[in-house]
Amino acid sequence: MDAVILDVGGVLLVPHAETVSTALRDIFDKPLDPETAERAHYVGVRALDDSPLDRKDEYRAYREAYAGALGIPEQQMAEATRRIDTLWSGPTIDLWRQPVQGSVDGLRRLAKQGLKLGIVSNADGTIEEQLKRGEICQVGEGLGVPVLAIIDSHVVNVWKPAAEIFRHCLEPIGVKPEQAVYVGDTIRYDVTGARAAGLSPIHMDPYDLCPHRDDHAHVRRLAELSD
Numbered sequence: 367m368d369a370v371i372l373d374v375g376g377v378l379l380v381p382h383a384e385t386v387s388t389a390l391r392d393i394f395d396k397p398l399d400p401e402t403a404e405r406a407h408y409v410g411v412r413a414l415d416d417s418p419l420d421r422k423d424e425y426r427a428y429r430e431a432y433a434g435a436l437g438i439p440e441q442q443m444a445e446a447t448r449r450i451d452t453l454w455s456g457p458t459i460d461l462w463r464q465p466v467q468g469s470v471d472g473l474r475r476l477a478k479q480g481l482k483l484g485i486v487s488n489a490d491g492t493i494e495e496q497l498k499r500g501e502i503c504q505v506g507e508g509l510g511v512p513v514l515a516i517i518d519s520h521v522v523n524v525w526k527p528a529a530e531i532f533r534h535c536l537e538p539i540g541v542k543p544e545q546a547v548y549v550g551d552t553i554r555y556d557v558t559g560a561r562a563a564g565l566s567p568i569h570m571d572p573y574d575l576c577p578h579r580d581d582h583a584h585v586r587r588l589a590e591l592s593d
Contacts, residue, residue: 367566369482369539369546370591371532374493375462376551377570377588378473378502380407381454382464386436389453393442400464405573406435408551412575415553424554429454459492463500467572470502472588473511479592484515484535486548488555491520514539526550527559536563549591557582 372378383403387394413431417424429450430443438446453461477483485503487493494504494516501509505516515538519525522534536543543564550556551570560567568591569576569584576584585591 367481367545367547369484369536369541370476371484371486371535371539371546371548371565372473372588373548373550373556373570374485374487374489374497376407376411376466377549378466378469379462379496379500380404380464380466381432381461385461385463386450386453389449390436390438390446393438393446393449394436398436401467402436403464404467406432408571408573408575409435411551415576419554425454426451457492458490459496459499462496465500465502466570466588468587468589470511472591473503475589475592477511482539482541482546483511483513484517484539485513486517486526486531486535488519488525491518493518526555527562529559529563532560532563532565547591549585549588553578553582 381403383398383400386403387398410428410432414424414428417427430447433443433446433450497510497516498504498508503510503513505514506512515535517531517535519531522531524531532548536546546565547568548556548560548565549568549570557567557569567582569582571584572586
């Protein structure tokens with residue numbers, strides 16, 4: 367493999383514990399810790415992947431499972447889910463800013479190995495600025511890891527799992543699909559989309575929640591790729 371292309375949500379960033387705590391401040395009796403917030407994201411992703419494909423609001427399954435993973439009492443679940451709905455409908459740049467454990471170091475290790483790196487994310491047009499602010503990566507030299515392309519679905523007007531969005535990244539990187547792997551946290555968008563585009567999918571699954579172990583490759587942390 368000559369190139370590693372990565373998703374952002376669930377691979378590099380998850381919803382920030384402090385932001386979620388603020389939204390649920392009178393429901394929790396103590397601040398939400400970062401590890402609980404991180405795990406709740408992956409529990410939500412598992413619920414999204416398990417939800418029916420024709421579900422009108424598939425992200426509802428994610429948000430309900432996310433709230434449940436925080437340990438919110440059943441009698442307060444409806445109000446918590448309502449607030450999470452509101453928070454998730456706001457600007458991505460305000461919410462998705464907590465680095466996934468080990469991902470920045472893992473990204474640096476991949477860069478040191480000389481691999482071509484790129485980003486493909488379903489986002490709202492702010493993902494390049496978010497990654498730059500967090501000093502995670504940027505196109506060219508900067509405070510983060512240099513990458514060759516950052517593709518935001520809102521900017522190119524195509525969303526995963528459509529194969530076309532991956533082609534927007536392959537061209538500037540200069541590799542064929544079979545020369546690249548794609549790392550994402552969902553089956554529905556990332557594994558399915560990468561396969562459709564001819565890339566090898568790798569499922570980011572830090573808590574071993576995916577039941578389809580024989581269907582596609584998995585990593586718990588990004589650093590495992592460099593090994």
